[in-house]
Amino acid sequence: MSALLKLSPGLRAALITVLTGALCLALEPVAPWLVKWPADWTLPATEWVGAALEWLLGGIKPLARWFSGLLGYPMAWANAALTQTPWPLIIGITTAIGWYLGGLAMAALGFVGLSFVLTSGYWQESMNTLSLVAVSVPLALIIGGAIGILANEAPRIKPAVQGVLDVMQTVPTFAYLTPLLLLFGFGPVVGLIASAIYAAPPMARNVLLGLERVESEIKEAAVMSGGTRAQQLFLVEIPSASLQIMVGVNQCLMAALSMVIIAAVIGGNNDIGWEVLLQMRKANFGPALLAGLVIVVFAIVIDRMSGALATERKRYDPRVAYGILALAILAALLAARFLPGPPSWSLFDGAAQWVDDGLGAFNTEHGAKLTDFKNNTMFFAFLPLRIGLDDAVLPFTWGFQWTNAMSLWFFGVAGALAGVLWATGRPVAGLMLLIAAGVIETGVANLPWPFLFVALGALGWVSAGRNLAVMVVVLLSTILLSGLWEPAMLSLYLSGISVFACAIVGGLLGVLCAISPLAWRFIRPVCDMLQTIPLFVFLIPVLMFFQIGEFSAFLAICLYAIVPMIRYTRHGLANTPGDLVEAAVASGATPMQILRDVRAPYAAPTILLGLNQTILYAFAMLVIAALIGTTGLGQSVFLAIGQADVGLGISAGAAMAILALIADRLVQGLAEERRRALGL
Amino acid sequence: MSERPAIRVEGLWQVFGANATAALAAAKAQGGSRGDIAGRLLDQGLIPAVRDATFDVAPGELFVIMGLSGSGKSTLIRGISRLVEPTAGHVDIEGEDVLAASRKRMTELRRTRMGMVFQHFGLFPHMTVLDNVAFPLKVGGMGRKARHEKVMPIIEMVGLKGREAAFPRELSGGQRQRVGIARSLAGDCSVWFLDEPFSALDPLIRRQLQDEFLEIRQRLNTTIVFITHDITEALKLADRIAIMRDGVIVQIGTPTEIVLNPVDSYVREFSKDVAKGRHARVGSVMRSDAGDVGPDDPGLRSDMTLEAALASCMSLYEPVPVRDGDGKVVGMVHPGDLAKALQVEET
Secondary structure (H helix, E strand, O other): OHHHHHOOHHHHHHHHHHHHHHHHHHHOOOOHHHOOOOHHHOOOHHHHHHHHHHHHHHHHHHHHHHHHHHHHHHHHHHHHHHHHOOHHHHHHHHHHHHHHHHHHHHHHHHHHHHHHHHHHOOHHHHHHHHHHHHHHHHHHHHHHHHHHHHHHHOOOOHHHHHHHHHHHHHOOHHHHHHHHHHHHOOOHHHHHHHHHHHHHHHHHHHHHHHHHHOOHHHHHHHHHOOOOHHHHHHHHHHHHOHHHHHHHHHHHHHHHHHHHHHHHHHOOOOOHHHHHHHHHHOOOHHHHHHHHHHHHHHHHHHHHHHHHHOOOOOOOOHHHHHHHHHHHHHHHHHHHHHOOOHHHOOOOHHHHHHHHHHHHHHHHHHHHHHHHHHHHHHHHHHHHHHHOHHHHOOOOOOOOOOOHHHHHHHHHHHHHHHHHHHHOOOHHHHHHHHHHHHHHHHOHHHOOHHHHHHHHHHHHHHHHOHHHHHHHHHHHHHHHHOOOHHHHHHHHHHHHHHHHHHHHHHHHHHHHHHHOHHHHHHHHHHHHHHHHOOHHHHHHHHHHHHOOOHHHHHHHHHHHHHHHHHHHHHHHHHOOOHHHHHHHHHOOOOHHHHHHHHHHHHHHHHHHHHHHHHHHHHHHHHHHHHHHOOOOHHHHHHHHHHHOOHHHHHHHHHHHHHHHHHHHHHHHHHHHHHHHHHOO | OOOOOOEEEEEEEEEEOOOHHHHHHHHHHOOOOHHHHHHHHHHOOOEEEEEEEEEEEOOOOEEEEEEOOOOOHHHHHHHHOOOOOOOEEEEEEOOEEHHHOOHHHHHHHHHHOEEEEOOOOOOOOOOOHHHHHHHHHHHOOOOHHHHHHHHHHHHHHOOOOOOOOOOHHHOOHHHHHHHHHHHHHOOOOOEEEEEOOOOOOOHHHHHHHHHHHHHHHHHHOOEEEEEEOOHHHHHHHOOEEEEEEOOEEEEEEOHHHHHHOOOOHHHHHHHOOOOHHHHOEHHHOOEOOOOOOOOOOOOEEOOOEHHHHHHHOOOOOOOEEEEOOOOOEEEEEOHHHHHHHHOHHHO
16 A cells, blocks of 8 residues: 555556456456446436426426516517518618628628528528527626626625536536426427527626726726726726627627527427428438528628627728618618519529439449448447447457457457556556556446546546545436436447547647648638537538438537637647747757647647537537437437426436536646646 | 824735734734734735835825835735725824725715826726726716816826827827826825836836926825835935835835935845935935034035035045035035945945
8 A cells, every 4th residue: 555655646546447447347247236337226316306396497487487478579579570671671781780890891791691591592580590599699698797797796606606607508508498398388488598598608707707807907997086886897897898798799699599599409480490400300401401501601690790899900981881771771672662572582492402412312322332431430449439349349240259268368468568568667658558448348338337436536636636536426426326327428438439539630630730821721711610600500411421320420529529629739739939949949859849849748738628628519519419319318318308308308418517527627627737737 | 294194004914815804913912023923924824915014104295115026015005095905004094094984985085085096007998098087087977078178187287188089009108107197186186196107118208207297296296105116216206215025114214314224135235226326415424513624615515415515525535514505504524424425335
């Protein structure tokens, strides 16, 4: 024991983890509960949560229904306003706002974007979606702003508020829907409220951040000028924080739009998200893609225009904006006389049909190859990771049966390699290899629970000390006890391989972009685009080629989650302080040596933060991806919506949030540890 | 200083950390010097940023607080103006116990009696020069037209006429601080706090603003507390200087006293680079018994700088008489003493 204490913390943690794993495997025959938590040992937590919530929600249900009825009015007004306003006027107003905020380029973006929507034949559906956003965003802005200001004014509740905001960010979007369904019933109001709840935290966060960041001397100057607290806040601090608050408005808008579209799965509103879903279900990928593009256009227009609010750039001549408006009114009058209404326009149906046909032809021609590719990836990479080599290697897939002797050989080779690594002075690497071998042999879904407890707890201990280790173990045990362990492991496996793929591919792309500005010039707009698109739309192209299933879900998650990895890696590597690089050059280092020995270590904390974001993104997408067939917690959440099972919905959502939270804290702990080691 | 001081600070402590008030009271109850008390607080992980500061500022006096960064001078001025709540002690401003004032009264005091200038200007980025300067009047409830009329002469005085409509980001550093000065004067303050107002500026601009500041001071006759880390600035501006180290005021004195009679090596270290001849006066080294003077009278006066005095009696070896402004002999000085006083730092 005393010898164990002398080892470095990392080595000690790895050693304990390996021993736990080996012990669990060895004891499996006599104590199967060590590997698989017996079902009758779990608490019916899901039912408890369900019953408690139903009781609680039942109590406030009349109030909620009343509120929902109340919200029906502004919604109807917004809808009437948007659908009754002649389309030339809406396009004109958007173009005019675009001009005022960002000049010619932004005006053109607004004009072309909305013209595309008009001619795509989805005008009506789009306006239905927008009317939801138009009501939910002000709601979210007011709620979020109030929370932010309140937290700023009462420092005592600030940590609590920040904690809640953190958790809300990790709870998957769909999990909000089940309790809301119970409270408000099916219908568009649920989507509206869900989107307001989802969009309020970014606003609150940015308001709080902005107020905190106002220079202390500006605050003091307001005090010394003799302003009352209210005068200080509203005349000085909030205006000074306006740029950061506008960032909040931008994020709030994007979140609301994203959620409104996701909420379409509960139906009840003939909006654009529903259209995408409908077309996807009918396997009409051309129209689905077209409707998806409409969503993307909205996302981009809203994002760029509200983003312009958050920069200090000058505004453009409002007289031009008035001119555009006048033209729009004229066009509206003319249109009312001569042109048909928007719904009959569908210029791109031909293109959609062509995409559909082309896709059909492509899939008949190359479908076999795609399927082979998918199956091979599944059989040789995904399945072993999921259920382990001993279950995945079958004559049907690999051409032979995995035997116990092979397991012994496998462990023997891994052990020998680990021994070599240990002998050459890299004991931690050797133990990591052993752990990896164990995981591949057993499969993530079949990992013994004590092993996972110890491994993650030890990681927590190494990265941030005892408190984190305790938190990790406590949180994991709630999942174990509630009986959601199995779906949780499946989710862990799917997000795990996605994050792994993102880390490798995204990391390499990030390095490439750091080395070559040219590559960054091409990849950057793609990254911008991927970050603007509402999650839902990612499913369309993936489904087009790989049908429903885990592989498609994997691809959709990767598409979305890879962006932060690329961005942070590039940012970290490219922004090494100039004097460090100059010192390395002066010492005679080659560019590769600088990258490896100077830039990479310096960028490590930043890259870890990118990984952290990637993990959170992957979890966010996991639930959405459940729409196209994954197992695990995402599926549970989705099932719960269908059955209006609040207990399952909330518990599965919470389990997912717990996994995301653990991953988040572990990686942040590591990043913090690295930063401290670098003295940053 | 027979009249009532404009500012009286007594036993002021500023301790940062959890439950600072209770901890300070407990540490004080155990007795001992202020060093002992501070030591006990430090042991508990608290930070005593200002330790038992006591001083008076006379009406119309320009009182400079000088110290290195981290010496607690900025915290001290924030305690006096109550931007932070002092942990213990008394602050009287024009006879009023500031620390006992209610929030409402404090707001009123700030509108009518206090003005403050900040190191990094603290200008409101979303307001024009005019609106920045008029802000104290605005929060005081003065109408738009009236306040704009009232601040125009102030803007003119600080030399910003014609830039009223500019935003802070469009101004140079020196111009920004002029706005800060104008704003602090808008409320007709009688007590003026300046927290390192010129430290963020280029040396040339700094000197220019120092001169203008002295001019403004001549016109206004306010009581001034001025913070700086620059000994040259302190000696140039101050009527009296308080030198701070580790939260303690180690010496209070006129510029001459500080330069010629530093109480310890810390203060001496400050004045080392100062050309003493330019800041110390003959009065500080003369003997008041005008008995045994030599035959020569180079015409020394007690308010002459040492440098000038030495220059005029360079070739003399006998004591010479010193006269006051009216030409009356008030004492004598030996030329050797003049030379010696200039070389204090070498010892």
